Amino acid sequence: MHLISNWFRRQLSDPQVVILVVLLMIGVTSFLILGNMLAPVLASAVIAYLLEGLVSFMERWKIPRIIAVLIVFLIFMTFLVFLLFGLLPLLWQQIGQLFQQLPAMISWTQQELMRLPERYPGYISEQQVVDLINVIRSELTSLGQRILSLSVSSVPSVISIVVYIFLMPLLVFFFLKDKDRLVGWVTGFLPEDRRLASEVWQEVDLQIGNYVRGKVWEIFIVWGVSYITFAVLGLDFAILISLSVGLSVLVPYIGAAVMGLPVVLIGYFQWGWSSQLAYAGGAYLVIQLLDGNLLAPLLLSEVVNLHPIAIIVAILVFGGMWGFWGVFFAIPLATLVQALLKALSSQARKNGQTQHEDDPNNTGARPMAFGGGAE
Numbered sequence: 602m603h604l605i606s607n608w609f610r611r612q613l614s615d616p617q618v619v620i621l622v623v624l625l626m627i628g629v630t631s632f633l634i635l636g637n638m639l640a641p642v643l644a645s646a647v648i649a650y651l652l653e654g655l656v657s658f659m660e661r662w663k664i665p666r667i668i669a670v671l672i673v674f675l676i677f678m679t680f681l682v683f684l685l686f687g688l689l690p691l692l693w694q695q696i697g698q699l700f701q702q703l704p705a706m707i708s709w710t711q712q713e714l715m716r717l718p719e720r721y722p723g724y725i726s727e728q729q730v731v732d733l734i735n736v737i738r739s740e741l742t743s744l745g746q747r748i749l750s751l752s753v754s755s756v757p758s759v760i761s762i763v764v765y766i767f768l769m770p771l772l773v774f775f776f777l778k779d780k781d782r783l784v785g786w787v788t789g790f791l792p793e794d795r796r797l798a799s800e801v802w803q804e805v806d807l808q809i810g811n812y813v814r815g816k817v818w819e820i821f822i823v824w825g826v827s828y829i830t831f832a833v834l835g836l837d838f839a840i841l842i843s844l845s846v847g848l849s850v851l852v853p854y855i856g857a858a859v860m861g862l863p864v865v866l867i868g869y870f871q872w873g874w875s876s877q878l879a880y881a882g883g884a885y886l887v888i889q890l891l892d893g894n895l896l897a898p899l900l901l902s903e904v905v906n907l908h909p910i911a912i913i914v915a916i917l918v919f920g921g922m923w924g925f926w927g928v929f930f931a932i933p934l935a936t937l938v939q940a941l942l943k944a945l946s947s948q949a950r951k952n953g954q955t956q957h958e959d960d961p962n963n964t965g966a967r968p969m970a971f972g973g974g975a976e
Contacts, residue, residue, distance in 0.1 A: 624798055625941070641765045645772035647813075649780075652677060654814050656777060670777045678770060685766070688840075695841040706870050707741065805940045809933045815900035816851065823847045823892055830884045836864075837871050846885070850892065852928055853912055857889045911935060 652673050659669035711734055718727045776783065824847025831839040842864060849856030861882075868881040915935035919927035927934075 641768050642772060644765070645769045646776055648677070648769070649773050649776035650810065651813060651817060652773070652777060653780065654810065667778065670774070674770075674774050674777065677773065681770065691840050692844065695838045699838055699841070702870075707737075709870065710737075801940050805937050808936045808940070812932065812936065819850050819892070819896060819900050820847045822896060823850055823888065827885075827888055830888065831881070834877065834881050834884065836881055837867055842867060846888070850897070852916060853932070855913075855916060857893070861885060861889075911939075 655673050655676075656666065656669045659672065660666055664672075714730050714734060715727075717725045717730055824843055827846040828839055828843035831843055836842065845863065846860050849860040852859075864885045865878070865882055868878040872878045872881075912932060912935065915931040915938075916928055919931045919934050921927070923930075
Protein backbone atom coordinates (compact mmCIF):
# COMPACT_ATOMS: atom_id res chain seq x y z
CA MET A 602 0.00 0.00 0.00
CA HIS A 603 2.89 2.37 0.75
CA LEU A 604 4.30 1.81 -2.74
CA ILE A 605 0.91 2.50 -4.34
CA SER A 606 0.31 5.63 -2.24
CA ASN A 607 3.76 6.95 -3.19
CA TRP A 608 2.99 6.35 -6.86
CA PHE A 609 -0.29 8.27 -6.64
CA ARG A 610 1.43 11.07 -4.70
CA ARG A 611 4.11 11.41 -7.38
CA GLN A 612 1.57 11.37 -10.21
CA LEU A 613 -0.88 13.80 -8.66
CA SER A 614 1.92 16.20 -7.77
CA ASP A 615 2.47 16.73 -11.51
CA PRO A 616 0.20 19.51 -12.86
CA GLN A 617 0.19 17.94 -16.35
CA VAL A 618 -1.18 14.66 -15.00
CA VAL A 619 -3.79 16.48 -12.91
CA ILE A 620 -4.98 18.47 -15.96
CA LEU A 621 -5.21 15.28 -18.03
CA VAL A 622 -7.18 13.44 -15.33
CA VAL A 623 -9.56 16.36 -14.77
CA LEU A 624 -10.25 16.77 -18.50
CA LEU A 625 -10.87 13.04 -18.84
CA MET A 626 -13.26 13.01 -15.86
CA ILE A 627 -15.17 16.02 -17.23
CA GLY A 628 -15.49 14.35 -20.63
CA VAL A 629 -16.67 11.01 -19.27
CA THR A 630 -19.10 12.62 -16.79
CA SER A 631 -20.58 14.89 -19.46
CA PHE A 632 -21.04 11.94 -21.80
CA LEU A 633 -22.75 9.81 -19.14
CA ILE A 634 -25.07 12.60 -17.98
CA LEU A 635 -25.85 14.37 -21.26
CA GLY A 636 -25.21 11.55 -23.73
CA ASN A 637 -28.87 10.73 -24.39
CA MET A 638 -29.94 14.36 -24.72
CA LEU A 639 -27.04 15.28 -26.99
CA ALA A 640 -27.18 12.10 -29.08
CA PRO A 641 -27.82 13.90 -32.42
CA VAL A 642 -25.03 16.38 -31.66
CA LEU A 643 -22.58 13.59 -30.82
CA ALA A 644 -23.59 11.56 -33.88
CA SER A 645 -23.21 14.63 -36.11
CA ALA A 646 -19.78 15.32 -34.61
CA VAL A 647 -18.70 11.74 -35.39
CA ILE A 648 -19.94 12.04 -39.00
CA ALA A 649 -18.20 15.41 -39.41
CA TYR A 650 -15.06 13.84 -37.95
CA LEU A 651 -15.20 11.17 -40.66
CA LEU A 652 -15.83 13.68 -43.45
CA GLU A 653 -13.06 15.98 -42.23
CA GLY A 654 -10.47 13.66 -43.79
CA LEU A 655 -11.93 14.24 -47.25
CA VAL A 656 -12.14 18.00 -46.65
CA SER A 657 -8.50 18.07 -45.54
CA PHE A 658 -7.51 16.08 -48.63
CA MET A 659 -9.17 18.69 -50.87
CA GLU A 660 -7.52 21.51 -48.93
CA ARG A 661 -4.11 19.96 -49.65
CA TRP A 662 -4.97 20.38 -53.33
CA LYS A 663 -5.38 24.15 -52.76
CA ILE A 664 -9.20 24.01 -52.80
CA PRO A 665 -10.70 26.68 -50.48
CA ARG A 666 -12.19 25.14 -47.37
CA ILE A 667 -15.71 26.45 -47.94
CA ILE A 668 -15.73 24.94 -51.45
CA ALA A 669 -14.36 21.64 -50.12
CA VAL A 670 -16.99 21.61 -47.36
CA LEU A 671 -19.79 22.20 -49.87
CA ILE A 672 -18.55 19.41 -52.15
CA VAL A 673 -18.15 16.90 -49.30
CA PHE A 674 -21.51 17.88 -47.80
CA LEU A 675 -23.20 17.39 -51.20
CA ILE A 676 -21.64 13.92 -51.45
CA PHE A 677 -22.84 13.13 -47.91
CA MET A 678 -26.40 14.28 -48.66
CA THR A 679 -26.48 12.25 -51.88
CA PHE A 680 -25.44 9.16 -49.94
CA LEU A 681 -28.02 9.89 -47.24
CA VAL A 682 -30.81 10.19 -49.83
CA PHE A 683 -29.69 6.90 -51.37
CA LEU A 684 -29.86 5.21 -47.97
CA LEU A 685 -33.30 6.57 -47.15
CA PHE A 686 -35.04 6.13 -50.49
CA GLY A 687 -32.97 3.45 -52.20
CA LEU A 688 -31.55 1.01 -49.67
CA LEU A 689 -34.01 1.14 -46.76
CA PRO A 690 -37.08 0.14 -48.85
CA LEU A 691 -35.19 -2.89 -50.18
CA LEU A 692 -34.08 -3.85 -46.68
CA TRP A 693 -37.63 -3.56 -45.29
CA GLN A 694 -38.90 -5.65 -48.19
CA GLN A 695 -36.42 -8.43 -47.48
CA ILE A 696 -37.10 -8.27 -43.72
CA GLY A 697 -40.81 -8.66 -44.45
CA GLN A 698 -40.14 -11.64 -46.73
CA LEU A 699 -37.98 -13.20 -44.03
CA PHE A 700 -40.76 -12.93 -41.44
CA GLN A 701 -43.27 -14.37 -43.93
CA GLN A 702 -41.06 -17.39 -44.53
CA LEU A 703 -40.16 -17.82 -40.86
CA PRO A 704 -43.13 -20.12 -39.95
CA ALA A 705 -42.29 -22.44 -42.85
CA MET A 706 -38.64 -22.50 -41.77
CA ILE A 707 -39.62 -23.35 -38.21
CA SER A 708 -41.96 -26.13 -39.35
CA TRP A 709 -39.29 -27.61 -41.60
CA THR A 710 -36.76 -27.43 -38.77
CA GLN A 711 -39.12 -29.35 -36.49
CA GLN A 712 -39.59 -32.06 -39.12
CA GLU A 713 -35.84 -32.41 -39.57
CA LEU A 714 -35.32 -32.60 -35.81
CA MET A 715 -37.97 -35.31 -35.42
CA ARG A 716 -36.04 -37.48 -37.90
CA LEU A 717 -32.89 -37.40 -35.79
CA PRO A 718 -33.98 -40.22 -33.39
CA GLU A 719 -34.57 -42.50 -36.41
CA ARG A 720 -31.16 -41.73 -37.86
CA TYR A 721 -29.21 -41.80 -34.61
CA PRO A 722 -31.24 -43.98 -32.18
CA GLY A 723 -28.26 -44.67 -29.93
CA TYR A 724 -27.43 -41.00 -29.38
CA ILE A 725 -30.64 -38.97 -29.58
CA SER A 726 -34.00 -39.87 -28.07
CA GLU A 727 -37.41 -38.61 -29.16
CA GLN A 728 -37.96 -36.99 -25.75
CA GLN A 729 -34.77 -34.96 -26.12
CA VAL A 730 -35.96 -33.68 -29.50
CA VAL A 731 -39.39 -32.79 -28.07
CA ASP A 732 -37.73 -30.89 -25.20
CA LEU A 733 -35.50 -29.05 -27.67
CA ILE A 734 -38.50 -28.09 -29.84
CA ASN A 735 -40.36 -26.81 -26.76
CA VAL A 736 -37.37 -24.69 -25.79
CA ILE A 737 -37.15 -23.26 -29.33
CA ARG A 738 -40.89 -22.48 -29.33
CA SER A 739 -40.61 -20.79 -25.96
CA GLU A 740 -37.67 -18.67 -27.08
CA LEU A 741 -39.40 -17.70 -30.33
CA THR A 742 -42.57 -16.74 -28.44
CA SER A 743 -40.54 -14.60 -26.06
CA LEU A 744 -38.70 -13.03 -28.99
CA GLY A 745 -42.00 -12.25 -30.73
CA GLN A 746 -43.36 -10.59 -27.60
CA ARG A 747 -40.23 -8.47 -27.27
CA ILE A 748 -40.43 -7.42 -30.92
CA LEU A 749 -44.12 -6.51 -30.49
CA SER A 750 -43.47 -4.48 -27.35
CA LEU A 751 -40.52 -2.83 -29.09
CA SER A 752 -42.64 -1.91 -32.10
CA VAL A 753 -45.33 -0.39 -29.85
CA SER A 754 -42.85 1.54 -27.75
CA SER A 755 -40.80 2.67 -30.74
CA VAL A 756 -43.26 5.34 -31.91
CA PRO A 757 -41.40 8.11 -30.01
CA SER A 758 -38.14 6.71 -31.39
CA VAL A 759 -39.49 6.94 -34.93
CA ILE A 760 -40.42 10.57 -34.31
CA SER A 761 -36.92 11.20 -32.93
CA ILE A 762 -35.36 9.56 -35.98
CA VAL A 763 -37.40 11.82 -38.28
CA VAL A 764 -36.19 14.85 -36.31
CA TYR A 765 -32.60 13.59 -36.48
CA ILE A 766 -32.83 13.13 -40.25
CA PHE A 767 -33.48 16.85 -40.65
CA LEU A 768 -31.34 18.07 -37.74
CA MET A 769 -28.15 16.04 -38.20
CA PRO A 770 -27.26 17.19 -41.75
CA LEU A 771 -27.51 20.79 -40.55
CA LEU A 772 -25.24 20.04 -37.59
CA VAL A 773 -22.76 18.18 -39.80
CA PHE A 774 -22.54 21.16 -42.17
CA PHE A 775 -21.82 23.63 -39.36
CA PHE A 776 -19.31 21.28 -37.70
CA LEU A 777 -17.39 21.14 -41.00
CA LYS A 778 -17.79 24.81 -41.92
CA ASP A 779 -16.92 26.28 -38.50
CA LYS A 780 -14.43 23.66 -37.32
CA ASP A 781 -11.65 26.14 -36.48
CA ARG A 782 -14.03 28.47 -34.62
CA LEU A 783 -15.53 25.60 -32.60
CA VAL A 784 -12.11 24.13 -31.74
CA GLY A 785 -10.88 27.59 -30.72
CA TRP A 786 -13.95 28.13 -28.55
CA VAL A 787 -13.45 24.81 -26.74
CA THR A 788 -9.70 25.25 -26.23
CA GLY A 789 -10.35 28.73 -24.83
CA PHE A 790 -11.73 27.05 -21.68
CA LEU A 791 -8.68 24.81 -21.26
CA PRO A 792 -5.48 25.63 -19.34
CA GLU A 793 -2.71 27.11 -21.48
CA ASP A 794 -0.14 24.62 -20.20
CA ARG A 795 -1.75 21.32 -21.24
CA ARG A 796 1.19 19.66 -22.95
CA LEU A 797 0.44 16.11 -21.74
CA ALA A 798 -3.26 16.32 -22.62
CA SER A 799 -2.34 17.65 -26.08
CA GLU A 800 0.07 14.77 -26.64
CA VAL A 801 -2.61 12.23 -25.69
CA TRP A 802 -5.18 13.90 -27.93
CA GLN A 803 -2.81 14.03 -30.92
CA GLU A 804 -2.05 10.32 -30.64
CA VAL A 805 -5.70 9.36 -30.08
CA ASP A 806 -6.83 11.64 -32.92
CA LEU A 807 -4.35 10.04 -35.33
CA GLN A 808 -5.11 6.49 -34.27
CA ILE A 809 -8.90 6.73 -34.00
CA GLY A 810 -9.30 8.93 -37.08
CA ASN A 811 -7.41 6.52 -39.30
CA TYR A 812 -9.08 3.53 -37.67
CA VAL A 813 -12.64 4.81 -38.10
CA ARG A 814 -12.07 5.87 -41.71
CA GLY A 815 -10.39 2.56 -42.48
CA LYS A 816 -13.29 0.67 -40.88
CA VAL A 817 -15.84 2.60 -42.95
CA TRP A 818 -14.04 1.62 -46.14
CA GLU A 819 -13.78 -1.96 -44.91
CA ILE A 820 -17.53 -2.10 -44.24
CA PHE A 821 -18.40 -0.87 -47.73
CA ILE A 822 -15.92 -3.18 -49.47
CA VAL A 823 -16.96 -6.29 -47.54
CA TRP A 824 -20.64 -5.37 -47.99
CA GLY A 825 -20.25 -4.90 -51.75
CA VAL A 826 -18.21 -8.06 -52.30
CA SER A 827 -20.59 -10.11 -50.15
CA TYR A 828 -23.65 -8.80 -52.00
CA ILE A 829 -22.17 -9.56 -55.43
CA THR A 830 -21.13 -13.04 -54.28
CA PHE A 831 -24.47 -13.96 -52.68
CA ALA A 832 -26.45 -12.47 -55.59
CA VAL A 833 -24.47 -14.50 -58.10
CA LEU A 834 -25.05 -17.66 -56.03
CA GLY A 835 -28.76 -16.83 -55.82
CA LEU A 836 -28.89 -16.75 -52.02
CA ASP A 837 -32.15 -15.39 -50.60
CA PHE A 838 -32.07 -12.06 -48.71
CA ALA A 839 -28.72 -11.17 -50.31
CA ILE A 840 -28.99 -7.44 -49.50
CA LEU A 841 -29.89 -8.03 -45.85
CA ILE A 842 -27.26 -10.72 -45.27
CA SER A 843 -24.49 -8.85 -47.09
CA LEU A 844 -25.20 -5.68 -45.09
CA SER A 845 -25.01 -7.68 -41.86
CA VAL A 846 -21.74 -9.25 -43.00
CA GLY A 847 -20.34 -5.80 -43.77
CA LEU A 848 -21.34 -4.42 -40.36
CA SER A 849 -19.92 -7.49 -38.63
CA VAL A 850 -16.37 -6.23 -39.27
CA LEU A 851 -16.99 -3.68 -36.50
CA VAL A 852 -16.61 -6.55 -34.01
CA PRO A 853 -13.31 -8.25 -34.88
CA TYR A 854 -13.15 -12.06 -34.73
CA ILE A 855 -16.53 -12.39 -33.00
CA GLY A 856 -18.53 -10.73 -35.80
CA ALA A 857 -17.20 -13.06 -38.49
CA ALA A 858 -17.99 -16.15 -36.41
CA VAL A 859 -21.50 -14.99 -35.48
CA MET A 860 -22.51 -14.00 -39.03
CA GLY A 861 -21.44 -17.36 -40.42
CA LEU A 862 -24.49 -18.98 -38.78
CA PRO A 863 -27.20 -16.94 -40.62
CA VAL A 864 -25.44 -17.48 -43.94
CA VAL A 865 -25.38 -21.25 -43.45
CA LEU A 866 -28.94 -21.40 -42.08
CA ILE A 867 -30.46 -19.36 -44.93
CA GLY A 868 -28.55 -21.47 -47.43
CA TYR A 869 -29.68 -24.68 -45.72
CA PHE A 870 -33.34 -23.64 -45.71
CA GLN A 871 -33.07 -22.67 -49.38
CA TRP A 872 -31.04 -25.56 -50.80
CA GLY A 873 -30.74 -28.22 -48.07
CA TRP A 874 -27.55 -30.31 -48.01
CA SER A 875 -26.33 -29.52 -51.52
CA SER A 876 -23.38 -28.18 -53.45
CA GLN A 877 -24.98 -24.71 -53.46
CA LEU A 878 -24.85 -24.63 -49.67
CA ALA A 879 -21.18 -25.63 -49.79
CA TYR A 880 -20.49 -22.87 -52.32
CA ALA A 881 -22.20 -20.25 -50.13
CA GLY A 882 -20.37 -21.37 -46.99
CA GLY A 883 -17.06 -21.57 -48.85
CA ALA A 884 -17.56 -18.14 -50.40
CA TYR A 885 -18.28 -16.63 -46.98
CA LEU A 886 -15.16 -18.28 -45.57
CA VAL A 887 -13.03 -16.92 -48.44
CA ILE A 888 -14.43 -13.40 -47.94
CA GLN A 889 -13.57 -13.50 -44.23
CA LEU A 890 -10.08 -14.85 -44.90
CA LEU A 891 -9.38 -12.14 -47.49
CA ASP A 892 -10.76 -9.49 -45.17
CA GLY A 893 -8.75 -10.62 -42.14
CA ASN A 894 -5.48 -11.29 -43.95
CA LEU A 895 -5.46 -8.79 -46.82
CA LEU A 896 -8.07 -6.02 -46.66
CA ALA A 897 -7.96 -5.14 -42.94
CA PRO A 898 -4.12 -5.09 -42.74
CA LEU A 899 -4.04 -2.96 -45.92
CA LEU A 900 -6.55 -0.40 -44.64
CA LEU A 901 -5.57 -0.44 -40.96
CA SER A 902 -1.83 -1.11 -41.18
CA GLU A 903 -0.04 0.33 -38.14
CA VAL A 904 -3.16 2.25 -37.14
CA VAL A 905 -4.10 0.46 -33.96
CA ASN A 906 -1.25 -1.36 -32.26
CA LEU A 907 -3.39 -3.62 -30.09
CA HIS A 908 -2.92 -7.32 -29.45
CA PRO A 909 -5.89 -9.57 -30.42
CA ILE A 910 -6.32 -10.48 -26.73
CA ALA A 911 -6.56 -6.78 -25.84
CA ILE A 912 -9.17 -6.27 -28.58
CA ILE A 913 -11.31 -9.18 -27.35
CA VAL A 914 -11.03 -8.01 -23.73
CA ALA A 915 -12.03 -4.48 -24.78
CA ILE A 916 -15.09 -5.83 -26.63
CA LEU A 917 -16.15 -7.87 -23.59
CA VAL A 918 -15.54 -5.09 -21.05
CA PHE A 919 -16.99 -2.10 -22.91
CA GLY A 920 -19.78 -4.22 -24.40
CA GLY A 921 -20.75 -5.34 -20.91
CA MET A 922 -20.72 -1.73 -19.70
CA TRP A 923 -22.55 0.03 -22.55
CA GLY A 924 -24.10 -2.70 -24.70
CA PHE A 925 -24.09 -2.23 -28.49
CA TRP A 926 -22.36 1.15 -28.39
CA GLY A 927 -19.70 -0.26 -26.10
CA VAL A 928 -18.97 -2.97 -28.67
CA PHE A 929 -19.12 -0.41 -31.49
CA PHE A 930 -16.53 1.87 -29.85
CA ALA A 931 -14.55 -0.87 -28.09
CA ILE A 932 -11.36 -0.48 -30.14
CA PRO A 933 -11.34 3.37 -30.10
CA LEU A 934 -11.87 3.26 -26.32
CA ALA A 935 -9.09 0.70 -25.96
CA THR A 936 -6.87 2.98 -28.04
CA LEU A 937 -7.68 5.85 -25.67
CA VAL A 938 -6.80 3.71 -22.64
CA GLN A 939 -3.55 2.66 -24.30
CA ALA A 940 -2.63 6.29 -25.07
CA LEU A 941 -3.41 7.34 -21.49
CA LEU A 942 -1.28 4.57 -19.98
CA LYS A 943 1.55 5.34 -22.39
CA ALA A 944 1.43 9.07 -21.59
CA LEU A 945 1.29 8.52 -17.83
CA SER A 946 4.17 6.06 -17.98
CA SER A 947 6.26 8.44 -20.08
CA GLN A 948 5.47 11.35 -17.77
CA ALA A 949 6.40 9.26 -14.72
CA ARG A 950 9.78 8.42 -16.28
CA LYS A 951 10.40 12.10 -17.03
CA ASN A 952 9.52 13.04 -13.47
CA GLY A 953 11.83 10.35 -12.14
CA GLN A 954 14.72 11.52 -14.33
CA THR A 955 14.15 15.14 -13.33
CA GLN A 956 14.08 14.21 -9.66
CA HIS A 957 17.27 12.19 -10.02
CA GLU A 958 19.06 15.07 -11.77
CA ASP A 959 17.98 17.52 -9.07
CA ASP A 960 19.17 15.18 -6.30
CA PRO A 961 21.70 12.61 -7.68
CA ASN A 962 22.25 11.10 -4.25
CA ASN A 963 18.47 10.75 -3.73
CA THR A 964 18.71 12.51 -0.38
CA GLY A 965 15.90 14.89 0.28
CA ALA A 966 14.04 14.72 -2.97
CA ARG A 967 10.32 14.95 -2.51
CA PRO A 968 7.36 15.65 -4.73
CA MET A 969 6.82 19.25 -5.75
CA ALA A 970 3.51 20.78 -4.72
CA PHE A 971 0.90 21.40 -7.40
CA GLY A 972 1.62 24.73 -9.05
CA GLY A 973 5.40 24.29 -9.12
CA GLY A 974 6.27 26.15 -5.89
CA ALA A 975 8.29 24.72 -3.04
CA GLU A 976 6.76 24.43 0.38
